[in-house]
Amino acid sequence: MAKKVLVLAESRDGALRNVSFEAIAAAKEISGGGEVFAVLCGDTVQSLANELIHYGADRVLVAENEKLANYTTDGYYQALKQIIDEETPEAIVFGHTSLGKDLSPRLAARLESGLISDVTGLEQAGENTVFTRPVYSGKAFEKKLINDGLIFVTIRPNNIAPLEKDESRSGEVKSVSVEIKDLRTIVKEVVRKASTGVDLSEAKIIVAGGRGVKSEDGFKPLQELADVLGAAVGASRGACDADYCDYSLQIGQTGKVVTPDLYIACGISGAIQHLAGMSNSKVIVAINKDPEASIFSVADYGIVGDLFEVVPLLTEEFKKVLV
Amino acid sequence: MNIFVILKRTFDTEEKISVSNNRISEDSAEFIINPYDEYAIEEAITLKDAHGGTVTVVTVGDEDSEKELRTALAMGADQAVLISNEDLDSQDQFTTSSVLAAYFKDKEYDIILGGNVAIDNGTGQVGPRLAELLDIPHVTTITKIEINGTTVNIERDVEGDLEKIETSLPLLVTAQQGLNEPRYPSLPGIMKAKKKPLETLELDDLDIDEDDVEAKTKTVEIYLPPKKEAGKILSGDTADQVKELVSLLRNEAKVI
């Protein structure tokens, strides 16, 4: 049955996040030939709307309001609630991002609906859409569906392929005015720590360092390898706690959950909380001097050795073959 | 101050997980307090030490959850409530938050603390859902909290960035790693915990009709990922291993 599906688009530093395009692809599948419309919230975001259409949205609603400049739960909640009441979608797709995780349960509670969080895949089974998601820190998977009523899901970044961008697609872009009343939580300040450049959760290649990197300087060879590969640099909790790098690089249950094509773990032991954030990566390389380290149990390729010897050699070798 | 902690008993996912009859097998499983809820308990005790009041720990679970509640009492919580889920045929985040909301309906609370996510089912829904049902604000993934009168200053982790938030009581917050270092229960703490009040409630006690809290979602299958073939551990001279790795990544895995 054709469904009308709402996608919440997210932007960061004035650009749309990839997960929004992935959400459109998921929404298309859920819609079964129905309509997919995207919602953009912010103070000045109108200029981003067309790109959502190029990635497959049929139309875009732009809710601009100065109170939406920064994400606040109450602000976005009120905007979305008004749009949902007006449009009555049959399904809603958010990214499983910081914003999506904070907002979706609250809306689901108000709409008295089920919510399937952190979806990594979906398929049609008769009338139903069945969603796959990791459970038990990624050690198992479950397939879930919503019994009846509104279908509401959040999707994990970098798992569902976006549709091909088509700049010739066109669709309606409409401004909607939303009324935002009192905000009970106020953002006083945002201290940006995440480096600009590749967003870890969207990176195709990640070079990650752990406590084995031994110092802040120890990250330099990893950065050089990353530069050659066009990769992002990530880290384990161990490296962050030891002050070798900022917490914004942390990968794992507490930090970012990543699914790159290639994950190169250097001096990381492979604790379950770290694996929870990266074990879904397509190809995993482990470099560790301890042959017993648990990271080898999830690795496709492993080198037992000193990372300070292996990583620079790897950089040189890639330089040779990538020219 | 009336301080509440919502706590989940979870599988210890550091242990081996196996599936039987389309369910995660509980035989030989280890159960623990959800690690993020330990941060919530620790912070609750710290808030009590600073502002006075009582710390009440609440869980929706089976009778075995008494063990985790006693641990929380041993850490320093004052009292515990076990809301039995034995009359429930199905339970999802809608169910759990609705049951908790029924409990809180006639309570006086200044702050409710929970974990940002449960490590087994891992949705992070229960906290924000409960806040909405109680019509109070929530702040997720907090790493610092200061309360002055009814004004609350919070730092929260947003994908590595730090957000400073001002809000007010009553409030629900969810704990992120980094908020504090949870204490271990002391021996005297464990002794005292045995005598601290632990109340058990049935759904009837909360005037809940099972049908009204029936799960909105259904799990159709649980499975373990296909066993990964053992990875290739390279051997030989380091320089040769590196050459081989680059070649494998290009020609076999085709990721470069």
Ligand SMILES: Cc1cc2nc3c(=O)[nH]c(=O)nc-3n(C[C@H](O)[C@H](O)[C@@H](O)COP(=O)(O)OP(=O)(O)OC[C@H]3O[C@@H](n4cnc5c(N)ncnc54)[C@H](O)[C@@H]3O)c2cc1C
């Ligand atoms: C047949 C069946 C039986 C189940 N039995 C149980 C059971 O006995 N206990 C159980 O918890 N779940 C049970 N569940 C699973 C249930 O659907 C979810 O675990 C739900 O209770 C919490 O969702 P979550 O794990 O995503 O928690 P999240 O939303 O990720 O949890 C976030 C935070 O919410 C709080 N919280 C979560 N769950 C509870 C709770 N139960 N009580 C108090 N605070 C909580 C904690 O502070 C936690 O850190 C059962 C499911 C099925 C299908």
Ligand SMILES: Cc1cc2nc3c(=O)[nH]c(=O)nc-3n(C[C@H](O)[C@H](O)[C@H](O)COP(=O)(O)OP(=O)(O)OC[C@H]3O[C@@H](n4cnc5c(N)ncnc54)[C@H](O)[C@@H]3O)c2cc1C
């Ligand atoms: C609630 C909770 C949440 C957590 N969340 C996360 C999370 O999100 N992310 C996360 O990463 N962790 C998390 N942790 C921490 C986790 O349990 C581990 O402590 C952490 O991942 C260890 O980091 P590490 O592998 O860098 O350090 P270690 O375990 O100390 O491993 C260092 C490794 O480096 C190797 N090594 C040393 N020198 C060299 C060398 N010269 N060359 C090659 N190898 C070398 C060693 O053999 C060792 O295997 C969490 C813990 C808890 C309790």
